[in-house]
Amino acid sequence: MVIIFVVVFVVLLGGIIWLEQAATARKAEVEADLSGKQEELKRLRSLDPYPSSDNIQILKRDREELQKLYGSLQKAVMQEPLEVAAMQSEIDFVDRLRKTQTELRDLANSRGVEIKQDFAFGFSRYDDIFPCRNPVLRPDECHRVLTLLAKQLAVVEKLTKLAISNGVDNIRMIRRTEVEQGVQFSSDTMPGSITEDPKARYYRLPLDIQVTCSEKALQSFLNSLSQSDWFFTVETVKIGTEIPVVRTSAPGTPPTATTAIPQYKHLLVTMRIDLVEFPSPKPRPE
Numbered sequence: 032m033v034i035i036f037v038v039v040f041v042v043l044l045g046g047i048i049w050l051e052q053a054a055t056a057r058k059a060e061v062e063a064d065l066s067g068k069q070e071e072l073k074r075l076r077s078l079d080p081y082p083s084s085d086n087i088q089i090l091k092r093d094r095e096e097l098q099k100l101y102g103s104l105q106k107a108v109m110q111e112p113l114e115v116a117a118m119q120s121e122i123d124f125v126d127r128l129r130k131t132q133t134e135l136r137d138l139a140n141s142r143g144v145e146i147k148q149d150f151a152f153g154f155s156r157y158d159d160i161f162p163c164r165n166p167v168l169r170p171d172e173c174h175r176v177l178t179l180l181a182k183q184l185a186v187v188e189k190l191t192k193l194a195i196s197n198g199v200d201n202i203r204m205i206r207r208t209e210v211e212q213g214v215q216f217s218s219d220t221m222p223g224s225i226t227e228d229p230k231a232r233y234y235r236l237p238l239d240i241q242v243t244c245s246e247k248a249l250q251s252f253l254n255s256l257s258q259s260d261w262f263f264t265v266e267t268v269k270i271g272t273e274i275p276v277v278r279t280s281a282p283g284t285p286p287t288a289t290t291a292i293p294q295y296k297h298l299l300v301t302m303r304i305d306l307v308e309f310p311s312p313k314p315r316p317e
């Protein structure tokens with residue numbers, strides 16, 4: 032019995048000694064690794080934290096190359112941002128608006144394109160009031176509003192002429208983004224704002240237009256947008272169909288199955304179209 036106890040004791044003692052030696056060796060490894068990391072940390076802390084002159088030159092070259100690529104993209108899609116004649120006062124804008132509306136109505140009538148007699152081309156808010164007066168705006172804010180309104184009017188004129196020249200049957204709706212803050216939205220304005228961040232890479236001026244037309248006229252209109260000297264992008268297109276009828280009954284009398292004669296199908300097309308502008312890149316200080 033004593034011999035067995037001695038043997039067990041020796042085995043246990045040997046195991047304990049082995050474990051202690053292994054722990055001592057592991058401790059030495061950890062301490063050596065920790066010492067190496069502390070030396071590396073000390074070396075890193077002693078380094079100059081500023082970038083080297085070589086890295087600075089690389090960053091400058093990359094920035095110059097980016098500016099060149101941006102300039103090439105700008106030239107490819109649009110030579111210069113859209114410039115409009117300066118509006119000296121709100122009366123100047125309203126005069127320009129009335130003249131443009133009359134010209135577009137006359138053009139539509141001459142081409143057989145149907146529009147409502149009082150169609151405002153997105154500017155019904157200014158049928159009875161002047162911009163900048165309700166509420167009254169500061170001169171600098173009024174100048175900003177008049178500039179945006181003049182740009183919107185130019186884009187509306189461009190899109191309307193493209194739609195008419197490509198053979199749409201009817202222009203039903205044009206909506207623009209409201210540019211005066213603190214006013215109620217009218218039936219031909221839409222929520223949202225026009226990007227004016229000076230740091231933005233590009234600006235978007237969105238408009239909604241709804242027309243009825245044939246498939247051929249729609250295809251021709253979309254092609255003309257892609258070929259325009261202004262950079263238009265079509266954000267959304269929603270298409271439905273209508274069947275116009277010829278009435279043989281008296282005006283105001285609902286047509287019956289025998290009086291409604293279907294003609295060709297119209298497409299009812301609602302599009303959101305953006306004018307995209309790339310501001311001229313400004314050189315940054317070294």
